[in-house]
């Protein structure tokens with residue numbers, strides 16, 4: 001069928017919305033009419049850093065309505081509202097033990113550019129393959145997705161809003177609720193108050209953590225963090241977070257999260273921990289140097305990477321929707337909508353931080 005899809009033709013070029021051909025879903029796949037898609041920093045990485053072969057149809061926070069299902073699909077049917085999330089195999093040891101975000105095929109399935117069976121679903125008008133991104137390419141009017149990438153959500157919530165639950169908000173909230181699972185009365189420091197950091201913060205509030213400390217360099221972000229549940233905020237350009245946190249909690253803090261990927265910030269996020277504390281790394285970073293004895297091992301600290309909030313999307317996303325409906329996970333306060341034609345502006349507003357979570361409306 002004919003679709004419109006936003007494509008990065010080459011490394012670093014702006015997206016162009018193009019007409020393309022989408023194949024029928026195979027037995028294990030679902031055809032989804034995309035209503036809207038969030039923009040996540042990994043989309044910009046796909047545009048700029050060749051994570052996936054070009055040309056690539058980007059987008060990985062899609063939400064829409066099921067139009068058609070393959071013969072072996074049992075979990076959704078036409079008419080269902082769905083959120084699309086990351087792609088996983090469902091068969092490897094990590095998938096079978098409830099950790100699909102650690103699927104051993106995760107990189108191939110999400111960044112390899114093709115579907116499970118190695119073939120492509122999106123083709124240019126002159127017949128060339130276009131790479132799929134995260135198994136969904138949700139900046140498209142329609143998408144063919146493996147059943148594992150589809151999560152049914154209630155139809156009484158605006159479907160345009162829900163796409164970012166499939167990546168950014170799942171990553172932050174899931175890291176707290178699925179991975180760290182903090183004890184009642186413990187405290188957390190969250191470095192960076194973008195979509196991932198703020199969703200981690202809202203999750204920390206849901207479970208009633210004691211100190212929820214938000215650190216950023218923008219006062220307007222910190223004001224928003226306070227409204228969403230931060231008990232203390234620190235502008236790290238004005239105050240040293242290590243000193244402020246040691247003043248509040250002499251022994252250090254039980255948990256920290258870095259969402260910035262900035263090496264100096266990652267070191268701070270480890271330094272503020274109390275002995276045996278855990279720092280979760282969620283930002284894309286390069287080399288960071290630690291003195292293992294003095295900074296990590298000598299105080300039994302844990303420094304861990306967490307992908308997609310260690311979530312099982314089909315179980316976790318409906319829970320986030322439920323908490324949103326109750327007013328306890330107000331992620332709608334972080335979004336701004338854009339028309340499909342303005343997708344490059346939405347990328348710019350995400351990159352300069354002026355909008356926390358842009359959502360592109362695809363089909364209306």
Ligand SMILES: [Zn+2]
Pocket residue numbers: 088089090091092093094095096100102103104105
């Ligand atoms: Zn797997």
Ligand SMILES: [Zn+2]
Pocket residue numbers: 040041042043060167168
């Ligand atoms: Zn993402």
